[in-house]
Amino acid sequence: MNLDKNKKALFLTDMENGLEPILQEVTNIRAENMLTIQSYGSVILHPYGDIMRSIIIAIYQENVEEIFVVGTKDKRTSTVNVSTQLESTKNKIQTLDYLFQNSKPEFSGGTVDEWLNGKENGSDNIEKSVDIIRHHPLVPSHFKVRGLIINNYDGKFSIVEVPTNKTVSNLT
Incomplete structure (x- = not known):
């Protein structure tokens, strides 16, 4: 995946x-042209949340030309089951679950557990995030958005592009 090293990417x-060094090596984008937003699980849960706001500002303010949603295959999206640690707030969680189910679109996901932990499959999380970015009304329709999974096997890294529903240009 040799991209233009002068291209700005998020x-x-x-x-x-x-x-970052792995992504720089694989994409051939110079470090000074790479912007990074870190999030637990590389997940965008809401199209009008803070992460999406940062992405939109980067597109227009930093002249970003392409976005990569990157996950890692060798670890689960969430390393801790947060809801079991919140057992002391069981009544509040039940109330929030009720709101999640009955007050959409204010709340994203079906339950507090889904909201906190995301999906079990990291590839699904990445695909959903790519889809949210691609279909956001403030993101230009021609904008390239890709989903990648970094696989660390025996200390050697490989990157696999996550297939998405909407077709984009070939990797060149």
Whole structure:
């Protein structure tokens, strides 16, 4: 995946450290042209939330030309089951679950657990985030958005592009 090294790109990555050099090597984009937003699980839960706001501002303010939503295959999206740690707030969680189910679109997801932990499959999370970015009314329709999964096997990294429903230009 050799891209124009002078192109500015935005990477939405997991909280894992050390991804930038790998992405720089694979995409051939210079470090000074890489912007990174870190999020637990590389997930955009709401099309009008803080992460999406940062992406839109980067597109227009920083002249970003392409966005990569990057996840890692060797670890689960959420390393901790947050809802079990919140057992002391069980009544509040039940109330929030009720609101999640009955007050859409204010709340994203079906339950507090889904909202906190995301989906089990990291590829699904990445595909959903790519879809949210691509279909956002403030993102130009010609804008390139790709989903990538970094696989760390035996200390060697490989990157796999996540297929999405909407077709984009070939990798060149």
